[in-house]
Amino acid sequence: MAKKSYRQAINEAIAQEMRRDEDVVVWGEDNAGGAGGDGEADAWGGVLGVTKGLQPEFGDERVLDTPISESAFIGAAAGAAATGLRPVVELMFADFMGVCFDQIYNQAAKFRYMFGGKAVTPMVIRTMYGAGFRAASQHSQALYPLFTHIPGLKVIVPSSPYEAKGLMIQAIRDDDPCIFFEHKVMYDDEEEVPDDPYTIPFGEANVTREGDDATIVAFGRMVQMADQAADILEKEGISCTVVDPRTTSPLDEDTIIECVEDTGHLVIVDEAYPRCSMASDVSGLISQNAFKALRGPIQMVTPPHTPVPFAPELEDLYIPSPEKIVAAVKASRA
Amino acid sequence: MTTEIVPIIMPKWGLAMLEGTLTTWMVEEGVDLTNGDEIAEIESTKIANVFESPVTGTLRRFVAAEGETLPVGALLAVSAPASVPDADIDAFIADFQENFVPPEADDEGGPEPVMVEVGDHRISVLQAGEGDADPILLIHGFGADKNGWMFNHTVLAEDRAVYAMDLPGHGASSKTVGSGDIQEMAEIVTGLIKALELTSVHLVGHSLGGAVAIAAAGDVPIKSLSVIAPGGLGVEINGEFLQGFIDAKRGKHLKPHLEKLVHDKSLISRDMMDDIQKFKRIDGVPAALQTFVDVNFEGGQQKADLKEKLAAISAPVAVIWGEGDEIIPSSHADGLPANVSVTIIKEAGHIPQMEKASEVNDIISANVKGA
Secondary structure, eight states: EEEEEEHHHHHHHHHHHHHOOOOOEETTTSOOOSSSSOOOOOSSSOOOOOTTTHHHHTTTTTTTEEOOOOOHHHHHHHHHHHHTEEEEEEEGGGGGGGGGHHIIIIIIIHHHHTTOOOOOOOOOEEEEEEESOOTTTTTTOHHHHHHHTTTTOOOEEOSSSHHHHHHHHHHHHSSEEEEEEEEGGGOOOOEEEESOBOOTTTTTTTEEOOOOSOOOOOOOTHHHHHHHHHHHHTTTTTEEEEOOOEEEEEHHHHHHHHHHHSSSSSEEESSSSSSHHHHHHHHHHHHHHSSOOOOOOOOOEOEEOOOOOOOOHHHHSSSSHHHHHHHHHHHOOO | OOOOOOEEEEEOSSSTTOEEEEEEEOTTTTOETTOOOOOEEEEEHHHHHHOOOSSOOOOOOEOOOOOOOOETEEEEEEEETTOHHHHHHHHHHHHHHOOOOOTTOOOOOOOOOEEETTTEEEEEEEEOOSSEEEEEEOOTTTTTTGGGGTTTTTHHSSSSSEEEEEEETEEETTTTOTTTOOHHHHHHHHHHHHHHHHHSSSEEEHHHHHHHHHHHHTSSSSEEEESSSSSSSSSSSSSSHHHHHOOSSHHHHHHHGGGGSSGGGGGGOOOHHHHHHHHHHHHHHHHHHHHHHHHGGGBBBBOOOHHHHHHTOOEEEEEEETOOSSSSSSGGGOOOOOEEEEEEEEEEEOOOOHHHHHHHHHHHHHHHHHO
């Protein structure tokens, strides 16, 4: 087994599914060529190179460049999915999803329901999210709660290269529209990733460690922050359970509830804006279902309710950190 | 009388191990050790296990403290005869520490597995050691892989090549298993032996791999056969374990099944469970495992009867069984043909090659060298 980056893991997942199933197609801005001229093939592979290498192997019929017209190519993907293909489309930054919201939440998300189960929409929208890339307010948001809000969408927030490959293959094989959130700061993270194709089921949380004193639920890139916080707390004699739900929709409510019942304290780490977030959602879940198990207040570690700042010092302060998580665990136990 | 000072170092269990945590010293400073005495509990990210003394002598000094995490090869303790002055031991430790270089994560010095084509199958094989003596081939059991020999592979390879293979459907080998029948697996093993151009070989097999080894032993020239808790020597097998192993969706559900493998339940680590769950997520693996169970062990009963095959083997045969085996009862070792030497290991379950590694290694070595 070789070490692979988050970027390589996603690329390998798509390539293996394209080899297995000829209905799998890829399109997006600069996905096939994109160096700015005719005849330039495989120059970029998307803005950060995730689809590089697919065009030479699978050709122009299956790997397409699109114009900068998100509403058109996302709508085309929804239609293609409803009529038999399995498109994996790249919408560069999640921040741009607003221009094609109708296609996503009113069309793709509703087909199965409104056609009485007779239509399926097996599409994957890959998109970059997250702060820490010095890309300012319009390219740094963690917008997965917006999509979690919509019934009919599946929302995936992979926290590592291993997770990314298994969840991507699962998403491509899934018959519902999936929004796949890739954290742009994590593309060069590396870990052991099997060469064989494998799948990780949706709605099945990964408990990365088990402790007795507090449960930390964290999403996407925040899982590594939570693990670092748990390492710090361990040295101080506080042992934590860390839960990575992997998907926000479906959400593995049972595992979160069980873990909180075992530890009596809950800290949620969410890179999204704090209002109507996964942090507030999980907080509501536990308040309703495991209130009696709580021995301290639920703590949410999120950015403040502001746009992502451009000043590097402010951006660093904005993102949840292991230190903030440590403080939150202690506050719940105080 | 020897005046030698001998270092006791952090062992390397498996190729991936870079460091270990000394959780408990099980002996006191000053105790007289015999090679194989249990002296400490050590935890790697893969497994927790008892560390057995690699030396015979007096344990003069603990260097590592309980709870310390240290790289492979780091000094844990020092053994020396009582006549050696403390100052010499201090000097030895200082010298060792000054020259010690911990292994690096990216150090690709270790052997890499190779892929061998056998018929339609691609079989992953890892070689350790080399030498003129006849090589050994290790065949793992159901749901395991070549890394399950982490406590045996390099030890047995001191004077010869030792190959560990992944059966079809397991490890890095291809995930198609054909009929999944033990005889067909045996043919793949003999095919592999031919592909590796091994003219004669010692076979070592565990559980399902033990049955495969017995079945293969009649078809290729072997020098000796050592089988650990093999299938094929009786009817009973723990069907609940086999199905539970396949069906468990989460580590939490897998744990009670894995605990049936061992006498000391604390050996089952979180990473071991994670690794098995990762293995089962690979395309084709659940189907492959289910085929093995349905074809060979349907309803918790073993289909293959290999007693006659065992009796017909002219090479030396050793059968090793953990007394408390909860998967295949050790009573299957009763009444075996006269050509078989049987050892029942106390305080061990279904995987004595991990739980009582040095005892098992000694039996295999003796069987191999007596051959």
